[in-house]
Amino acid sequence: MAQYFEVHPETPQPRLIKQAVEILADGGVIAYPTDSSYALGCRMGEKQALERIRAIRQLDGNHNFTVACKDLKDIGTYAKMENFAYRLLKSHTPGPYTFILRATSEVPRRLQHPKRKTIGIRVPDHPVARALTETLEEPLMSVTLQMPGDSEPLNDPEDIRDKLEKRIDAVVAGGPVGGGPSSVIDLTGDSAEVVRQGVGDTRVFQGA
Numbered sequence: 001m002a003q004y005f006e007v008h009p010e011t012p013q014p015r016l017i018k019q020a021v022e023i024l025a026d027g028g029v030i031a032y033p034t035d036s037s038y039a040l041g042c043r044m045g046e047k048q049a050l051e052r053i054r055a056i057r058q059l060d061g062n063h064n065f066t067v068a069c070k071d072l073k074d075i076g077t078y079a080k081m082e083n084f085a086y087r088l089l090k091s092h093t094p095g096p097y098t099f100i101l102r103a104t105s106e107v108p109r110r111l112q113h114p115k116r117k118t119i120g121i122r123v124p125d126h127p128v129a130r131a132l133t134e135t136l137e138e139p140l141m142s143v144t145l146q147m148p149g150d151s152e153p154l155n156d157p158e159d160i161r162d163k164l165e166k167r168i169d170a171v172v173a174g175g176p177v178g179g180g181p182s183s184v185i186d187l188t189g190d191s192a193e194v195v196r197q198g199v200g201d202t203r204v205f206q207g208a
């Protein structure tokens with residue numbers, strides 16, 4: 001049965017965040033809020049947790065996983081950036097965007113796109129997500145919490161508990177969040193390409 005932590009969405013209680021991080025450190029899977037929707041998260045190196053997330057989302061091997069970082073400095077450890085990409089990231093993080101970048105050797109191969117060797121990078125603009133990555137002291141491997149067959153992500157923590165309480169280890173309930181999935185921007189080429197329109201204004205990336 002998943003533990004359920006009711007945290008304040010703006011000033012999350014350190015005690016509860018620490019308990020959630022302990023679950024992550026033990027190889028657990030959590031649901032947590034971001035600035036676009038709820039997400040599933042685990043530590044980057046936890047293979048079994050990753051496979052549990054794949055099973056919940058029914059993801060194939062070509063899915064780009066996302067590394068949820070606490071800040072721009074973290075991104076440079078896990079992704080290679082051209083100058084134009086760095087400028088865009090600096091201007092639009094934190095925010096509701098996932099950026100596709102070429103992965104560095106710090107990213108486990110099983111998290112990379114098998115052919116393109118890319119990884120999704122996010123810096124969520126949500127106090128709970130930020131508190132989790134700061135307390136864990138490393139990024140979260142993350143995917144949008146959208147169930148197979150659904151058109152929108154799950155955004156109500158009570159609903160998440162009802163659907164997934166036997167399949168994940170904790171729900172970090174930071175209140176309902178709205179909008180939908182993050183917008184996805186591919187920065188692996190010579191210019192930005194909007195791959196998915198989600199939450200966030202993507203007009204700023206057109207022609208960038």
